[in-house]
Amino acid sequence: PDWASYTLGVFICLSCSGIHRNIPQVSKVKSVRLDAWDDAQVEFMTSRGNHVARAAFESEVPPFYYRPSASDCQLLREQWIRAKYERQEFTHPERQEPYSAGYREGFLWKRGRDNGQFLSRKFVLTEREGALKYFNRSDAKEPKAIMKIEHLNATFQPAKIGHPHGLQVTYLKDNSTRNIFVYHEDGKENPADPQGGRRGAEGPPDHPAMAAVGSQSGPWGGSLEAS
Ligand SMILES: [Zn+2]
Known part of the structure; x- marks a missing residue:
């Protein structure tokens, strides 16, 4: 990347550098190649870098974030950068909003297997069980399906589902791949999207929240893209 925050000691892309410029109280940005760097700044960048910063600022990212x-x-990306550096939510868990309590429930419209009609279903996301579950009846004791987070992926499929917030959830059951198709109505919480409630109604459609779970890669992995 061509840009760096010399107060945080991270390298960032051009697009994220614009976001960092919006929080000058915590992040000051320079071009790696075009700006002048003094020895102390270079030394700081060398001692820091994205992997060290990640360890420092992401020690307690909620599992479903x-x-x-x-x-x-x-x-x-701005939401992430502000949470990480400005509010420092990932090192001060008490600043996190209640989604981090590890349990969410809400209603999603789920496409029926037989007739393709969408019906309202209760969904529960539990961190303790590491699972997303849904219930066919709101008073049902047993869930219709239990989807383990580690075997689950969600992709944003507005065209396929015919709704701007359409989500295809793929999971493993008995060693075979299953799909469910869901959407949630504007402004309602989506248990598959932990940050949904934090965005304004004019925000973008929901992103495949679950896809990120377990996607951490090497030291220069995701942190390079959204540091
Ligand atoms: Zn970026």
Whole structure:
């Protein structure tokens, strides 16, 4: 990347550098190649770098928090950058909003297997069980399906589902791949999208929140894209 925050000691892309410039109280940006660097700044960058900063600023990211990548819209990346550096939510868990309590429930419209009609279903996301579950009846004791987070992926499929917030959830059951198709109505909480409630109604459609779970890569992995 061509840009760096010399107060945080991280390298960032051009697009994220614009976001960092909006929080000058915590991040000051320079071009790696075009700006002048003094020895102390170079030394700080050398001692820091993205992997060290990640360890320092991401020690307590909630398991279901969506971790944006370079291809995500600016709004999602800004939310991440502000949470990480400005509010420092990931090192001060008491600043996190209640989604971090590890349990969410809400209603999603789910496409029926037989007739293709969408019906309202209760969904529960539990961190303790590491699972997303849904119930066919709101008073049902047993869930219709239990989807383990580690075997689950969600992709944003507005065209396929015919709704701007359409989500295809793919999971493993008995060693075979299953799909469910869901959407949630504007302004309602989506248990598959931990940050949904934090965005304004005019925000972008929901992103595949679950896709990020377990996607951490090497030291220069995701943090390079949204640091
Ligand atoms: Zn970036």
